[in-house]
Amino acid sequence: MEKGLGNVGAKMGNLVVGLRGKGKGFSKMDDDGESRTQKKHEDRALQELGKQLVGLSSEQLANIDVPEQLLEAVMVARKTKKRGAKRRQMQYIGRLMREIDAGPIGDALENIRRGDLDKARCFHKIEQWRDAIKAGEEAVIEEILAACPDAERQRLTQLARNARHDAQKGKGVKSSRVLFRYLKEVAGP
Numbered sequence: 001m002e003k004g005l006g007n008v009g010a011k012m013g014n015l016v017v018g019l020r021g022k023g024k025g026f027s028k029m030d031d032d033g034e035s036r037t038q039k040k041h042e043d044r045a046l047q048e049l050g051k052q053l054v055g056l057s058s059e060q061l062a063n064i065d066v067p068e069q070l071l072e073a074v075m076v077a078r079k080t081k082k083r084g085a086k087r088r089q090m091q092y093i094g095r096l097m098r099e100i101d102a103g104p105i106g107d108a109l110e111n112i113r114r115g116d117l118d119k120a121r122c123f124h125k126i127e128q129w130r131d132a133i134k135a136g137e138e139a140v141i142e143e144i145l146a147a148c149p150d151a152e153r154q155r156l157t158q159l160a161r162n163a164r165h166d167a168q169k170g171k172g173v174k175s176s177r178v179l180f181r182y183l184k185e186v187a188g189p
Helices: 002-019 036-055 058-062 068-079 083-099 103-134 139-147 153-169 174-187
Strands: none
Touching: 036 068, 036 083, 036 103, 068 083, 103 139, 103 153, 103 174, 139 153, 139 174, 153 174
């Protein structure tokens, strides 16, 4: 008796296996030769680009050449707070991204990221200069004057003296901040 049921199951299993791959929805390759998995990966990558667009400031977004419809969708996604609605809006942005050439947008996002890294490196360098000046390293002043042509020796030494004096007396950080602002100003953008 069990043997008969096993045969029926095997026949049904063959029937299901036999149906796979015959319908249009079961095709593993699309008309253009790309697999569905590859297309899904590309769609997710485009959706991730859209997510990065949503995370940009208005100023940064204005500097990127984005089609009007995509820009509106990004603005709506920024305002959307509910999780499900935000997910659907991000999927919509991904769909819009598929219709345009996303290469220039990706390049612009990479330039923004690279610019942020450059700003962070510059900020870190300024902090190192300030800390070295407060520690009394006079050679750093010469390094700053060589690296920053707009720096004035007299102003820099005066700010360095004030910052060292306040640091030794434990008076606070006002002169250190003034020194940092000056270094930031002469180091440029």
